[in-house]
Amino acid sequence: MGKISYSQFSQWDKCPQMWKLNYVDKLGTFTGNIYTVFGSALHETIQAYLVCYYERTIKEADALPLDDILMYRMKENFKQSKAQHGNEFEITKEDMAEFYQDGLDIIDEFLKKKTRHFSKKNTELVGIEMKLNYDMPNNMKFNGYMDVVLHEKKTGRMRIIDIKTSTMGWNKYMKADRNKTNQLLLYKHFLSKELDISVDKIDVEYLILKRRLYENMMYPQKRIQSFSPASGKPSINRVMGRLNEFMSDCFDDDGKSIDKEYLKIASAKNCKYCEFKTREDLCDRNKK
Numbered sequence: 001m002g003k004i005s006y007s008q009f010s011q012w013d014k015c016p017q018m019w020k021l022n023y024v025d026k027l028g029t030f031t032g033n034i035y036t037v038f039g040s041a042l043h044e045t046i047q048a049y050l051v052c053y054y055e056r057t058i059k060e061a062d063a064l065p066l067d068d069i070l071m072y073r074m075k076e077n078f079k080q081s082k083a084q085h086g087n088e089f090e091i092t093k094e095d096m097a098e099f100y101q102d103g104l105d106i107i108d109e110f111l112k113k114k115t116r117h118f119s120k121k122n123t124e125l126v127g128i129e130m131k132l133n134y135d136m137p138n139n140m141k142f143n144g145y146m147d148v149v150l151h152e153k154k155t156g157r158m159r160i161i162d163i164k165t166s167t168m169g170w171n172k173y174m175k176a177d178r179n180k181t182n183q184l185l186l187y188k189h190f191l192s193k194e195l196d197i198s199v200d201k202i203d204v205e206y207l208i209l210k211r212r213l214y215e216n217m218m219y220p221q222k223r224i225q226s227f228s229p230a231s232g233k234p235s236i237n238r239v240m241g242r243l244n245e246f247m248s249d250c251f252d253d254d255g256k257s258i259d260k261e262y263l264k265i266a267s268a269k270n271c272k273y274c275e276f277k278t279r280e281d282l283c284d285r286n287k288k
Helices: 006-014 016-024 034-055 058-062 066-088 093-117 178-195 233-250
Strands: 002-005 123-136 140-152 158-166 202-210 224-227
Touching: 002 006, 006 016, 006 178, 006 233, 016 233, 034 058, 034 066, 034 093, 034 123, 034 140, 034 158, 066 093, 093 202, 093 224, 123 178, 140 178, 158 178, 178 202, 178 233
Parallel strands: 002 140, 158 202
Antiparallel strands: 123 140, 140 158, 202 224
């Protein structure tokens, strides 16, 4: 049985050749960096707080040593990556200290503004890192993990929240980037199928945690940014159509990936972080 994730789909949507090199040829060598170590650690810290916040009391949640939890998770994530990748993975002590301080600043604002983003009134926690495992046609499964899922008991509405760490937050171009926003549209669709409820009863939201603020600004700035993309049926139908194209292009009827020539989509945006951009033996993107 073939398994697909949003990460796979997103990579194919940018550049099918990049997807092939990573998922069919398995040539990817990305080992992680300070951004992945920090992002995962901050996720885990905020999620630990929310579990206590919803399942116990606000007082008990506020008493959690979040600074210690963040430091512990950063160190553990570093150790795990180091054990997996050896000398290929390295982070300086200076970077660890800088990002840790950024995390403390984010946590400080989160605690002050928590009820603005996470109300307890008539709201219950459904899950943290809640798994999606939905059967698709042609022996395929869609797998995903939702950061936070909440249920409003009076209205019956569900809310999926995805936590993102960002250096400076999302500007209007990032908010319009479907490669960023399609994730929650797919999660919304598959959650509605798994729970057998209408997509109209599910809300989606990105909670963006900003490491940096602009200097010399005349107005107050926020480290926590909330953004809800358009997620009605037309938007969901569009991304589901694209997902079906991905499956048709890349997998056979038995759910096995197809080894063939794939389209290369060269652009400044797509190629910027591609680890294969200098490998002409793997990607002849500059050939006419």
